[in-house]
Amino acid sequence: MTGRCGVVVAHGRLGEGLLSALTRVAGAQDNLWAVSNDDLDTESLMAEIESLLAEHGAGREGILFSDLEGGSCCQACRRLLGRDSVRAVFYGVNLPLLIEFVFLQGLPFDEFSAALLTKSSGALGVHS
Amino acid sequence: MSEVLFRVDERLIHGQVVVGWGRRLHPDRIVVVSDDLSRQPVEQDIYRTGLPASIEAVFWNFREAIEGLPALLDSGKSIIVLTEDLGTMLRLASAAVTIEEVNVGGLFAGEGRTRLLPYVWFDAEDEQRVRDLEALGIRVVAQDVPTTAPVRLRERVG
Numbered sequence: 001m002t003g004r005c006g007v008v009v010a011h012g013r014l015g016e017g018l019l020s021a022l023t024r025v026a027g028a029q030d031n032l033w034a035v036s037n038d039d040l041d042t043e044s045l046m047a048e049i050e051s052l053l054a055e056h057g058a059g060r061e062g063i064l065f066s067d068l069e070g071g072s073c074c075q076a077c078r079r080l081l082g083r084d085s086v087r088a089v090f091y092g093v094n095l096p097l098l099i100e101f102v103f104l105q106g107l108p109f110d111e112f113s114a115a116l117l118t119k120s121s122g123a124l125g126v127h128s
Numbered sequence: 129m130s131e132v133l134f135r136v137d138e139r140l141i142h143g144q145v146v147v148g149w150g151r152r153l154h155p156d157r158i159v160v161v162s163d164d165l166s167r168q169p170v171e172q173d174i175y176r177t178g179l180p181a182s183i184e185a186v187f188w189n190f191r192e193a194i195e196g197l198p199a200l201l202d203s204g205k206s207i208i209v210l211t212e213d214l215g216t217m218l219r220l221a222s223a224a225v226t227i228e229e230v231n232v233g234g235l236f237a238g239e240g241r242t243r244l245l246p247y248v249w250f251d252a253e254d255e256q257r258v259r260d261l262e263a264l265g266i267r268v269v270a271q272d273v274p275t276t277a278p279v280r281l282r283e284r285v286g
Contacts, residue, residue: 011143038246039236039237039246039247040236041138041139041234041236041237042138042139044236044237068143068147068178069177069178070141070142070143070146070175070176070177070178070179071142071143071146071147071178072139072142072143073143074177074178075139075142075174075175075177078174078177079174091178
């Protein structure tokens with residue numbers, strides 16, 4: 001497989017909002033899409049993700065980003081893990097995580113995965 | 129104070145249940161009543177992912193549920209009982225499990241179903257089950273999360 005593609009699977013309009021913000025800071029991406037679980041059961045959500053990957057992600061490793069661990073988005077993603085091209089499911093998606101996804105494309109998967117987690121979790125903090 | 133929520137939701141344990149209702153009710157236990165899932169430990173693990181350590185989730189088949197629920201409901205614990213469909217909830221009520229209200233939180237589009245609310249789609253059987261539950265004295269309301277207004281479904285199904 002050459003390259004990676006990603007789908008942000010999240011509640012409400014979080015996914016499209018994150019991609020909108022990502023475009024502002026990192027430019028438009030042609031390998032990242034958003035899906036909302038609004039009014040969808042798990043099977044329909046899975047079908048929507050699969051359809052997106054089949055249509056646009058052919059030949060690329062699929063990375064899924066969900067918001068809440070254990071939520072319906074995350075469950076749908078986990079059920080797709082190992083199917084078709086889906087290589088990994090990250091949960092707790094945030095903007096720093098997606099920025100690293102964009103800029104660390106070239107790394108082998110294990111390094112890529114570790115770097116995404118390190119950068120995104122390290123980006124959480126408070127000024128008080 | 130102990131509280132019990134009986135909820136019909138095709139997604140079973142997920143964000144609205146754990147965060148929305150969980151933060152309101154502080155359940156000690158979530159009981160999923162499903163013959164299929166009671167035999168699928170891998171699927172159960174997926175549903176348990178992300179649950180706070182304070183909440184135990186058990187997956188009971190129907191027989192285990194009618195045997196185990198009465199004592200659990202009397203125990204004073206806060207409990208969320210989940211089924212994937214109204215039919216299972218009606219069977220529980222008919223098997224003398226004490227239910228005052230059924231919360232419908234997610235029944236989605238499918239063959240023969242029409243939309244009542246964005247997260248509630250019924251076919252003719254679902255409508256009849258609402259009438260049957262109400263005939264047993266059980267209120268059936270749609271309410272996805274505690275902060276939205278409950279909608280009495282008896283008035284929607286005619």
